[in-house]
Amino acid sequence: MTSYQKDTLFILVKSLSKSEKRQFKLYVNRLGVNADAKFLALFNLLDKMHRYSEGEILKSGIVKKQQLSNLKAHLYKQILVSLRLNPVNQNVRVQIREQLDFATILYHKGLYKQSLKLLDKAKSMAIENQEKVVAYEIVEFEKIIETQYITRSISGRADELAIQAKELSIQNVLTSKLSNLSLQLYGIMLKFGYVKSDEEYKWITDYYSAHMPKFKLSELDFREKLWLYKAQLWYSFLIQDFLSCYKYSLKWVELFYENEQMIYLNPVFFLKGNNYLLESMFYVKYRSGFEETLDRLEATINNKKFPKNDNIEVLAFLYICSNKLNLHFLEGSFEDGLYLEEEIVDGLKQYRDKIDEHHIMVLYYKIACLHFGNGDNKKCISYLKKIIENKNLSMREDLMCFARVLSLVAHYEAGMDYHLEVQLKSTYKFLLKMNDLHEVQKEMIKFLKNLGEIYPHELKDEFKKLHKTLKKYEDHPYEKRAFLYLDIISWLESKIENRPVAEIIQEKAKQFIR
Secondary structure, three states, X not given: OOOOOOOHHHHHHHHOOHHHHHHHHHHHOOOHHHOOOHHHHHHHHHHHOOOXXXXXXXXXXXXXXXXXXXXXXXXXXXXXXXHHHOHHHOOHHHHHHHHHHHHHHHHHOOOHHHHHHHHHHHHHHHHHOOOHHHHHHHHHHHHHHHOOOOOOOOOOHHHHHHXXXXXXXXXXXXXXXXXXXXXXXXXXXXHHXXXXXXXXXXXXXXXXXXXXXXXXXXXXXXXXXXXXXXXXXXXXXXXOOHHHHXXXXXXXXXXXXXXXXHHHHOHHHHHHHHHHHHHHHHHOOOHHHHHHHHHHHHHHHHOOXXXXXXXXXXXXXXXXXXXXXXXXXXXXXXXXXXXXXXXHHHHHHHOHHHOOHHHHHHHHHHHHHHHHHOOOHHHHHHHHHHHHOOOOOOOOHHHHHHHHHHHHHHHHHOOOHHHHHHHHHHHHHHHHOOOOOXXXXXXXXXXXXXXXXXXXXXXXXXXXXXXXHHHOOOOOOOOOOHHHHOOHHHHHHHHHHOOOHHHHHHHHHHHOOO
């Protein structure tokens, strides 16, 4: 039996809004003969189901088992056609494709002049909106028609199309090389993580330099610049140069604000660029800029012109909530950020089928950090437990590792000594499987392991020793990132000075108001 998660038709039906369902039924019933169509009956049945059940479909008598696969495929196609006709989905990209489809129909009818007129209109629209791949496709189609229908009134038409095709081809090749480099760097990040040694730094730098195409920045258009900034950003992330991350993500975002129409045509790239910019600002502790960027992003999303669809809604939820949490971490205002917990939990329930497990766990980790900073260690532990006990999760090991380390610290803070011992054994087993353990993590584990042998009057001195050991890693090129997951330095200072960790972070935050 097909599961809920794997049946693509069921997931598509459940993703439809009320207005989209209503439009689909109107689309199907435009001809009376479709009123009793089997695929509409199947649609209505799937719409009522809470979980997909092939047995329930067959039991309904709508279709026989042998015909079910074909009927589902037909229904899937009809839903997509209906969605394509929806005004909400009629963006510039779809309109260009529609004009190209119409021109193709006219061409096959032998109406060459009419076809060329539509193609010229579609090409202008494509070039204006940076859709150069389809623009090149249109020029190639124009060349085919011109070989059969010579527009003698336009002198030099063949030369004009040949030059245009060559220019678009050069631009598309450059874009392809830049987008390939960006994607390959992202793939390296997922596979190997950030550089952890001088050897890795040299390898990734040589790779980046060898694959970066030659170009003149002054000759690049919006699309080429976008992929260039993406490649530069991923390289900067890989080598943990967070100032450069800030520099290139800012260029990415400003590129959109300078070409406002591109925000509405490419909202996903706009949102991702802003998320990387905010992440970079968080890493370099640029608090005032962080607040301004977050406010500007929210204002743009709430603008009536900003596109609305499921994908954009989910991304906006993830990025806004995650960065609001980061703002409270920058400020040390953990208590003020507690309101976000309910908002995030409700959002995760609403978008559960549209958000991958990794992003859900990242939000859980951030909520755990919020409670830890607020001194509620038991709530912190409960969220970390969701991460640690997730057996179906393929996620970055560094997040899992820090979830375990923070859990150890929270168990210690909560006075849960028995649980601490169990956690230590479990964490050791996990760490043995890891190849890229940070020195910071090793020192933390060593300290927590020896806690049972330290007398109470010796504890402050041990905290000072650990603080001195870890402090030297704070600006280390390959170790500093460990402190971005868990501000262990501030926690140690709070233990040494016997003050709340939030108070320590708030004092530090005042130094970064700029």
